[in-house]
Amino acid sequence: PRLGWTEEAMIAGSKDVGVSPSIVGSFSRKEAALVEYFMDDCLQLLIDRVASGLDLQNLIPSERVSKLVRIRLEMQIPYMSKWPQALSIQAHPVNVPTSFKQRAMLVDEIWHTVGDGASDLDWYVKRTVLGGVYSTTEIYMLTDNSPEYRDTWAFLDDRVKDAFDLKKSIQEAKYFAQDIGAGVGKSFQGLMNGVMQTMSTRGGRSSAF
Template structure:
């Protein structure tokens, strides 16, 4: 495990971190489940009541905390690489790919596989989608994205699709060093860049400019959320 575990709440961060770290050792055997939560609580000497207070929805909140810890660790490592000058020769698309690669390199494949099974359940599908969106957001933030309009949403929506596809490929990849996954990632990023190029050409055309002044003008008033609960954004007054 390489992630730095983060607490989902503020009541007792150290207890939450210890509980999550202990739970990760049980997930390969019992999945993200109540059995895992109970075993982890007993192992670190936390009462069932406190464990439930720290992770109210049990296994789901545990899995989400693990996922967020991975996002945070990716951002930390990406910042370290950038500070060392490792990204200076990279094109922007290559920086995006590098952030995605880092995010997967620090993850435990079996824990991610168990999480995918949990979030494939209908009652948890929205949590899984939110986790993928959160990773896309963390990646764009790590790259220093400053967009505050409709592009904030389109960037994250597009990258969420790429990230989700790459994760599924990576879970089944047994190539040396996951090289096949990184090649798949490069192809998906390439597809996105080609789409963005075509989109830019269309918007720069006379028809595109006309649409921007007419049917698409409302998009110009869309703004990025100012806080986590501010979705789907706001409009200028």
């Protein structure tokens, strides 16, 4: 965490595992490759956690979604001080396609685990909405100073409950698509400002996002 998502961190990591630091030169997108590896690793950890017997049976669907998103976001806590840097790397135009793909895979895995069998338009709406819930909770988490991120988890629960209102979900999916179109290609700060402004204008904690 101290070195952040940098080439220096990759060099230090190679030394820790007894590999020549020269191997870092084989990565053309060094910082991006590091973040993408972390994202893939976290997804696999989530899949393994579910496969090992994570108890979701006694939870209603919205609670299952909240629990899975929380488990995934908790994996970022040790790196929280450097996570804005990771988001900035992901928001770079060159890295956006892979970033979107990884988040789409995460969202799809969560819905699959919850037991969602939606198809056609409903399938896309649900995944778009959950992607918005995940991303805004992730950003909210960056400025949360409450004990053990208590406010973040309350924020997440509220967003998920709202997202299960289908009519609101469809409308919010349209909003989120507009936000993505406006955000791609902007700086990380601009993207964050856009999301936070969207949250504010739609009623803050009372909106689906």
